[in-house]
Amino acid sequence: MFPKLFHWIVGKPQPSHYQLDNSQRSCIFCGAYSTNRSDFDIVWEDQEFVAFRDIRPSAQHHIQLIPKAHIESIRKLSQKDVNMLRRMEEIGHSILDTSNVPVSKRKMGFHIPPFNSVLHLHLHVQSLPYISLIYRLKYPFVRGFGSYQKGFSWFAEISQAIRILEKGHRVTVAPC
Numbered sequence: 001m002f003p004k005l006f007h008w009i010v011g012k013p014q015p016s017h018y019q020l021d022n023s024q025r026s027c028i029f030c031g032a033y034s035t036n037r038s039d040f041d042i043v044w045e046d047q048e049f050v051a052f053r054d055i056r057p058s059a060q061h062h063i064q065l066i067p068k069a070h071i072e073s074i075r076k077l078s079q080k081d082v083n084m085l086r087r088m089e090e091i092g093h094s095i096l097d098t099s100n101v102p103v104s105k106r107k108m109g110f111h112i113p114p115f116n117s118v119l120h121l122h123l124h125v126q127s128l129p130y131i132s133l134i135y136r137l138k139y140p141f142v143r144g145f146g147s148y149q150k151g152f153s154w155f156a157e158i159s160q161a162i163r164i165l166e167k168g169h170r171v172t173v174a175p176c
Helices: 002-010 029-033 079-098 133-138 158-166
Strands: 018-021 024-027 042-045 049-053 062-067 106-111 123-127 155-157
Touching (some): 024 029, 029 049, 029 062, 042 079, 062 079, 079 123, 079 158
Antiparallel strands (some): 042 049, 049 062, 062 123, 106 123, 106 155
């Protein structure tokens, strides 16, 4: 009973999204800029980042923006990573600009483990509205309260993540 209740509250443990490749473990998203480029619909790229269309979009425009350096998740970031997140936010806005998405219809953020599906930091760059209510529930925005930048949620908008890291804290599911 307790494990079922625990998993209902925090989610089931995530399956491994790593696959064996030439006797080494490699990340599925790392293939977007190395071995499996043809498996991704790449829309933007530079020396540090690559962006591609989500294979199961939640909105009309749903892009995944990833750093080429493998970083497991938002929980692994610290204050020293704020500039990287600011750069990701700029790139996300630039991508949505090319699709003429109004600023008021944009949403960018990260799922927080264990509620992410791929263990490679990826920024969801989206245009609103969502395709369905189910997809909307997958990306909740929960405002912070008191000294917290975000409330209890498995999703952190990029501006929330930047403010949390600037304060020297970590991004977690709990209020932070």
